[in-house]
Amino acid sequence: MSDEPRPAIDGARRLVVVVGPSGAGKDSLLRGWRTADGAPHFAQRVITRAPDATEAHEAVSPGDFAGMRSxxxxxxxxxxHGLDYGVRASQLEPLARGGWVVLNGSRAHLPTLRAQAPGLRVVEVTAPAGVLAQRLDARAREDAAGRESRLVRAIQAPVGADLVLVNDGDLRHGVDALLQWWAAIRAL
Incomplete structure (x- = not known):
């Protein structure tokens, strides 16, 4: 599945991809951004995972996901992490109309997405390993082996982000920094 060609994404300079390890607080920062005045469109993801409180994704079966892709x-x-993630083409339509779109993405998928969408913007959300471990334990979505796998994956090479946010303190500070960056790039 990973070697299949993906279509080009028009308007890519207005696509903002937010990445970071599990437990870094991407969803919390995105919720803060979503409630701000003049917020962009946030692309809903399609995931082969049951619905949960952390994200309003479109939950589908692996078979349905494969059918959507085909x-x-x-x-x-x-x-x-053993799940399929995707974004419907319709979720990116605001780009073709001159709008901005935010996508909660994957660091491992960035090279493929950059090939599809040259000029996209990347926000990397990070946190110290101890904070990641505490947040994963509190979330209790995986067993101990699953949490350990996510912590190991957290240690990756830098992704060449346009903005790096260390989300280890007051969430409001992180949201404020994100909104300041957003205001600056939106004005370009």
Whole structure:
């Protein structure tokens, strides 16, 4: 599945991809951004995971996901932690109309997405290993082996982000820094 060609994404300079390890607080920062005045469109992801409180994703079966991919309904897709993730092409339509889109993405998928969408912007959310471990334990989505796998994956090479946010303190500070960056790039 990972070697299949993906379609080009038009308007890519207005695509913001937010990446970071599990437990870094991407969802919390995205919720803060979503409530701000003039917020962009936030692309809903399609995931082969049951619905949960952390993200309002479109939950589908692996078979349905494969069918969506085959039918050309997904603009991009990837696999992480044994789950399939994707974004419907319709979720990226605001780009073609001159709008901005934010995508909660994957660091491992960035090279593929950059090939599809040259000029996209990347926000990397990080936190110290101890903070990641505490947050993963509190989330209690995986067993101990699953949490350990996510912590090991957290140690990756830098992704060449346009903005790096260390989210280890007051969430409001992180949201404020994100909104300041957003205001600056939106004005370009």
């Amino acid at each position: 039918a050309g309904l997904l603009a991009t897709w990837w696999n992480a």
